[in-house]
Amino acid sequence: MDTNLIREELVSALAWRYATKRFDSERKISEPDWNVLENALRMSPSSFGLQPWRFIVVKNAAVRNSLREHAWNQPQLVEASHLVVLAARTSVDTTYVDHYLQLVATERAIPVETLAPYRGMIVQFVENLTNVGQIEAWTTRQTYIALGSLLTAAALLRIDTCPLEGIDPKQFDAILDLPRQGYSTKVACALGYRSADDAAAGNKKVRYQRDAVFSVVE
Numbered sequence: 001m002d003t004n005l006i007r008e009e010l011v012s013a014l015a016w017r018y019a020t021k022r023f024d025s026e027r028k029i030s031e032p033d034w035n036v037l038e039n040a041l042r043m044s045p046s047s048f049g050l051q052p053w054r055f056i057v058v059k060n061a062a063v064r065n066s067l068r069e070h071a072w073n074q075p076q077l078v079e080a081s082h083l084v085v086l087a088a089r090t091s092v093d094t095t096y097v098d099h100y101l102q103l104v105a106t107e108r109a110i111p112v113e114t115l116a117p118y119r120g121m122i123v124q125f126v127e128n129l130t131n132v133g134q135i136e137a138w139t140t141r142q143t144y145i146a147l148g149s150l151l152t153a154a155a156l157l158r159i160d161t162c163p164l165e166g167i168d169p170k171q172f173d174a175i176l177d178l179p180r181q182g183y184s185t186k187v188a189c190a191l192g193y194r195s196a197d198d199a200a201a202g203n204k205k206v207r208y209q210r211d212a213v214f215s216v217v218e
């Protein structure tokens with residue numbers, strides 16, 4: 001594919017997207033598109049590749065209504081075609097690290113023992129963070145990388161999104177029964193198609209100029 005076209009397409013998709021407030025509840029994301037968006041989440045990079053997340057796609061209307069009550073009553077929670085809650089692992093221990101490394105060994109068809117030095121690095125890093133109580137802050141950051149991938153992928157497909165931090169994570173956790181599974185809610189994202197009467201669609205995008213956000217070290 002022509003690199004110039006890809007550049008133009010990416011720039012225009014990023015200008016096109018905005019945090020959608022009102023979705024057209026009649027329009028649903030097609031299965032092929034949804035598969036691509038799931039892939040964008042699943043393929044997101046994460047520290048050491050540990051993927052300490054779970055993405056909960058909430059289809060149930062009653063559950064989405066309950067979640068809305070704990071999300072500033074934002075209509076996106078129920079009007080959008082799809083709602084994903086991005087949750088992070090509340091702990092990462094050596095058992096989990098080994099579980100992941102076993103997958104690496106299997107996928108790459110190598111003996112797991114060859115990963116011992118890598119394992120040592122990860123375990124030391126994780127133990128340090130655990131000792132200072134920062135494991136969850138770290139896993140949380142990983143979920144935001146996945147959120148970023150999702151927003152960009154959706155924009156390229158001209159699928160609207162609204163990232164949602166205006167939520168009560170504790171209430172989401174309780175409704176989705178996440179603590180029992182070892183996860184906690186970090187952020188959510190509504191996806192679908194903008195409603196014709198979403199006033200926010202007409203808002204000019206507000207971004208600082210290049211010089212205000214870039215410094216160059218030469």
Ligand SMILES: Cc1cc2nc3c(=O)[nH]c(=O)nc-3n(C[C@H](O)[C@H](O)[C@H](O)COP(=O)(O)O)c2cc1C
Pocket residue numbers: 017018019020021074162163164165166167187205206
């Ligand atoms: C992590 C995150 C959380 C957000 N939470 C909400 C939210 O709860 N409700 C909402 O309407 N917009 C939310 N937004 C949208 C921002 O307000 C919006 O991205 C910002 O104002 C820039 O506008 P634009 O995305 O339309 O270009 C959130 C954005 C991010 C990145």
